[in-house]
Amino acid sequence: MNTESDDTGLGSRAPEFIKASRPLHLGWRVGVFAVGLAVVAGGILLLPLPGPGWLVIFGGMALWGTEFVWAQRVLRWAKRRVTEAARKAADPKARRRNTAIAAVTVVIIGVLVGLYVWQFGAVLPWGIGR
Structure with a gap:
């Protein structure tokens, strides 16, 4: 060592x-x-x-x-x-914890994006697509 x-x-x-x-x-x-x-x-x-x-x-x-x-x-x-x-x-316990944290984070971001689109609509910024 x-x-x-x-x-x-x-x-x-x-x-x-x-x-x-x-x-x-x-x-x-x-x-x-x-x-x-x-x-x-x-x-x-x-x-x-x-x-x-x-x-x-x-x-x-x-x-x-x-x-x-x-x-x-x-x-x-x-x-x-x-x-x-x-x-x-590489520890299995840490991998499960990290996977759970990542899954919760993805769900939270998805909900926030969904709320934003529901509230403001899916309008592209800066006039793109006009």
């Missing part, structure tokens, strides 16, 4: 010829950080928009994870949390 202090396999994944030269490795790390920052910033911009914001953010974290130990630790933590959530979601 992985723990926070288990650092096996962590560290730079830069090619050996880059690691051999300190200035080249520093430039490599700066480049990886800059590209990862751009990807994470793009993901943050996508959060309020329809799009894969969290996926892009984790993609940027994965880029950082090729070079920085702190990002590798964050990714390990996130992977453990996602695995735990998936295990809990």
Whole structure:
């Protein structure tokens, strides 16, 4: 089982010829950080928009994870949390509860839409269909 202090396999994944030269490795790390920052910033911009914001953010974290130990630790933590959530979601009791909540929500939305149509009619907005 992985723990926070288990650092096996962590560290730079830069090619050996880059690691051999300190200035080249520093430039490599700066480049990886800059590209990862751009990807994470793009993901943050996508959060309020329809799009894969969290996926892009984790993609940027994965880029950082090729070079920085702190990002590798964050990714390990996130992977453990996602695995735990998936295990809990697969629990039959949780699935029945979630299915019941979804069914009640669909019924409530259906009733509200039906009441709206009954009260105001099914007129398309902004003069569409005239």
